[in-house]
Amino acid sequence: MANGQWYPPEWPDRIRALAAGTLTPVTPRRAATVMLLKDTADTPVVHMLRRRASMAFAGGAYAYPGGGVDPRDDDHQIGWAGPTRAWWASRLGVGENDAQAIVCAAVRETYEEAGVLLAGPDPETVVGDTTGDDWETDRAAVAARELSFAEFLERRGLVLRSDLLGAWARWITPEFESRRYDTWFFVAALPQGQRTRNASTEADRTVWIRPGDAADGYDKGELLMMPPTIATLRRLAEYDTAAAALAAAPACDLTPVLAEARLADNDEVVLSWPGHAEFTKRIPGAGDSG
Secondary structure: OOOOEOOOOOHHHHHHHHHHOOOOOOOOEEEEEEEEEEEOOOOEEEEEEEEOOOOOOOOOOEEOOEEEOOHHHHOOOOOEEOOOHHHHHHHHOOOHHHHHHHHHHHHHHHHHHHOOOOEEOOOOOOOOOOOOHHHHHHHHHHHOOOOOHHHHHHHHOOEEEHHHOEEEEEEEOOOOOOOOEEEEEEEEEOOOOOOOOOOOOOEEEEEEEOHHHHHHHHHOOOOOEOHHHHHHHHHHOOOOOHHHHHHHHHHOOOOOEEOEEEEOHHHOEEEEEOOEEEEEEEEOOOOOOO
16 A cells, blocks of 8 residues: 655656756755644644645645745844754754744744744743734734734734744755755644644645654555655654653754655666655656566
8 A cells, every 4th residue: 555655746757857967956945844732631742734735835745834934034133032043053053044034934834824823922931822813913914924023023022932942853855846945843832822723825624633643644645745744753753742752852863854866777766865764766767667
């Protein structure tokens, strides 16, 4: 039985074009995504959304809230609490401006797509319910880029709580893909008093699901996912509480994972992700009848 690995049909031709030198890789865009957890009686569940089938990138696949960095995410006026920008720069392996932009994108995208806000009036507290009409007006303005996240926080008298995030992994979209992202994965716990909702225009369904159950759905071919999603789910399934997952984050390896592709005999394409053998694919050449 085939699993649920997302695999665009145009990849083999693009891989061959890259090998032939007729395809120039595009520069990946910085991005962030957040694995939002909440505890249940027996195990944590993670918030996931299903991308609309009409989406050009990974349509129909299950993913976490996230997206690309907004040019204004490195605004130095943003209210900030938790580990310093210098600390995050060291943790993420980037400069301080990039570190702020990536962390800000993680918090902003979680608010835009799930309605959950990792911010508070001071470094010790987090906002409660964010489902009122006034909150929704601001969320929509941020999502439409009519209001920067820094302006939104300032208007609300809030600071971004970077201490509520734990950096978990980093994956880069393969060189042969037309839409590329350099994505940092973060883990966070749902703040008390807040609740998620499907606020994303890119999703047609949202679920709270046990990481192990989501992985089982992938293995059975019932849930479509990209390699980074299922890889992070399998690791999340090891933890009994959201707090335990967050506590494990500082030890997580952030070495970028980038797919490798090569041409074998008979024009066969071999696609692999270093350190993740389960995702290796062998695509026969056009003339291979075996």
